[in-house]
Amino acid sequence: MxxxxxxxxTKSYGEFKVFNGLSLExxxxxxxxxxxxxxxxxxxxxxxxxxxETIQGGEIRIHGDRMSGPGVDVNALRRxxxxxxxxxxLFPHMTVLENVTLAPVKVLGQNRAEAxxxxxxxxxxxxxxxxxxxxxxxxxxxxxxxxxIVRALAMGxxxxxxxxxxxxxxxxxxxxxxxxxxxxxxxxxxMLLATHEMGFAREVASKICFLYGGKVxxxxxxxxxxxxxxxxxxRAFLQRIIxxxxx
Amino acid sequence: MASTDDSREGGPAASLLGGDRHWSxxxxxxDVTGWSITALFVTILVVFAAWSTLSGIHSALSTVKSESxxxxxxxxxxxxxxxxxxxxxxxxxxxxxxxxRTLAGSDMVGARVATAASREFAYVTFGYAAVVxxxxxxxxxxxxxxxxxxxTFFQLSxxxxxxxxxxxAFWTNIYIFVVAEILVLIWGLIVAIARLLxxxxxxxxxxxxxxxxxxxxxxxxxxxxxxxGFGIPLTGLPVLKDLSPESYAILALTLxxxxxxxxxxxxGIESIHWSQVAAARSLGLSYMQTLRYVxxxxxxxxxxxxxxxxxxxxQKDTALVNVIGSIDAFNQARIIASNxxxxxxxxxxxxxxILITIPQTRLVDxxxxxxxxxxxxxGN
Numbered sequence: 001m002x003x004x005x006x007x008x009x010t011k012s013y014g015e016f017k018v019f020n021g022l023s024l025e026x027x028x029x030x031x032x033x034x035x036x037x038x039x040x041x042x043x044x045x046x047x048x049x050x051x052x053e054t055i056q057g058g059e060i061r062i063h064g065d066r067m068s069g070p071g072v073d074v075n076a077l078r079r080x081x082x083x084x085x086x087x088x089x090l091f092p093h094m095t096v097l098e099n100v101t102l103a104p105v106k107v108l109g110q111n112r113a114e115a116x117x118x119x120x121x122x123x124x125x126x127x128x129x130x131x132x133x134x135x136x137x138x139x140x141x142x143x144x145x146x147x148x149i150v151r152a153l154a155m156g157x158x159x160x161x162x163x164x165x166x167x168x169x170x171x172x173x174x175x176x177x178x179x180x181x182x183x184x185x186x187x188x189x190x191m192l193l194a195t196h197e198m199g200f201a202r203e204v205a206s207k208i209c210f211l212y213g214g215k216v217x218x219x220x221x222x223x224x225x226x227x228x229x230x231x232x233x234x235r236a237f238l239q240r241i242i243x244x245x246x247x
Numbered sequence: 248m249a250s251t252d253d254s255r256e257g258g259p260a261a262s263l264l265g266g267d268r269h270w271s272x273x274x275x276x277x278d279v280t281g282w283s284i285t286a287l288f289v290t291i292l293v294v295f296a297a298w299s300t301l302s303g304i305h306s307a308l309s310t311v312k313s314e315s316x317x318x319x320x321x322x323x324x325x326x327x328x329x330x331x332x333x334x335x336x337x338x339x340x341x342x343x344x345x346x347x348r349t350l351a352g353s354d355m356v357g358a359r360v361a362t363a364a365s366r367e368f369a370y371v372t373f374g375y376a377a378v379v380x381x382x383x384x385x386x387x388x389x390x391x392x393x394x395x396x397x398x399t400f401f402q403l404s405x406x407x408x409x410x411x412x413x414x415x416a417f418w419t420n421i422y423i424f425v426v427a428e429i430l431v432l433i434w435g436l437i438v439a440i441a442r443l444l445x446x447x448x449x450x451x452x453x454x455x456x457x458x459x460x461x462x463x464x465x466x467x468x469x470x471x472x473x474x475x476g477f478g479i480p481l482t483g484l485p486v487l488k489d490l491s492p493e494s495y496a497i498l499a500l501t502l503x504x505x506x507x508x509x510x511x512x513x514x515g516i517e518s519i520h521w522s523q524v525a526a527a528r529s530l531g532l533s534y535m536q537t538l539r540y541v542x543x544x545x546x547x548x549x550x551x552x553x554x555x556x557x558x559x560x561x562q563k564d565t566a567l568v569n570v571i572g573s574i575d576a577f578n579q580a581r582i583i584a585s586n587x588x589x590x591x592x593x594x595x596x597x598x599x600x601i602l603i604t605i606p607q608t609r610l611v612d613x614x615x616x617x618x619x620x621x622x623x624x625x626g627n
Contacts, residue, residue, distance in 0.1 A: 052525055078531040089526035092622065093544050102540060103530035135622045148526075155530060 003028040009058030020214030029188045033201035036211035042194035046161040050081040082157030086164040088144040090136040097132040142173030162193045198247040276362040283339035286372040290336040297329040307390040339368035402591040409592040416579035420565040430501040435508030463506035472499040476571030492573040515546035
């Protein structure tokens, strides 16, 4: 049984159908990359998976349990499914350390010393323990995004959703963030990435899903999708990425 | 989704640059002699007006036998000081001449620099002249009718003799607004959060808090104080009927300003970008935890300036308690004023109200600045 099963989900914003019977499975320890044109629903799919948005039809099962629809304890769900956003969304009025320890203390009920020790350990792992007392404003985009990843990891999630986490970064800062994702993949974290970094997707993904028309239009291992896509739409999309010099 | 090769309109060889392009930034500067002459003319007018007003003040003071050497010295000093207006006006004229000369010598850059300087000096002249004119108008008002205005509002002997009594009564105002402000801070936040509660279950709560804010923002504070101050004792309700007039005032002002401040809180909370809420909720924080730790702390920083506005309004409205017979500073001053047929004690109260707001404004500016510096500078 797959760790995440998305079955036939539908969702519309007014007339516009974001998902039109989309299905997708993610095995444990898999890294799945969602690619596709802007507005195809990559981000929305991730946001639906941890309850930040609701779906209108179908179901999402995580670890065999139905995690969509009424009656789901979304706060508990979100402890299992962490998310990192494109714009980092660190809390500007808190230091780095406070950002990372807020949820472990308030949600998991860890005592502050324990949470801080753990947070400092994680910050040290990404080389930012010297920034623990700084406010996010003082950090570069890449540093902020690394802190945001650590903030999500501090909750000990079973799945990590990464929503275009390098799209807002200056090019030279992208690698420091992707290195962390690489390490997480190597350590076996189950991850879903919405991304425009095709080179990175090709390297790190176990599976590429091309979203189009409210569905997974084509999926497969990166070696096949990038070199030999079967669908016309996928080919056209990748062609434009190549024209833009991004692949 | 559009196809890969977009078709381009306009047929072949349509240039992106268009045909008609030429430089236009190299024209010589406009002549500014007119501006500098106007500046000189305005200066002469203002100086004469000032001298005539100053001599008017001098003769008004001598008719009421309150001239003194120091007073005359100050007037003469003012008369000399106003001559300073000539400085920028003359500079403007000189630069205008300089501009003409350099332009004749075909030094375009020098001409531009001189023109800009001349214009700037002319504007400086106008700016200062305008302020002097306003001050002169105020002075004329004060000396009109043999210093009638000054005597009515600023009789120093009466201000001095009534100051102690007025100050003592001003403590009532301070007591009322300090207690009311604390209550308003709490009550306003409760109302704002009630109004922002999500979900169907909270619909009636949202409705009632909306009705409350609409009602008490619309109701004039003076009517509210009057109704509560006179009405509650009449109801004979236990405990409530025996409160002091000050307590009724605090209650009434809390209800009125609670409605204003609730709206300030609400706008502050709504101004926090939804991505902050998304980040907090995605970490498993509940709605209330998100408000408590993420949204409200950020909102409070943003609403401090409008909050101060409302607090200054509240402080001033403590003067309304005289309608229910509380002896506040205004009421006290009115009693003294009617005994002496002179409004100077009321002027004292007016000045007191102004004086207490200024340090608050400066303090809040400092706090905001410090907070921003802390967030930028990092470390602590």
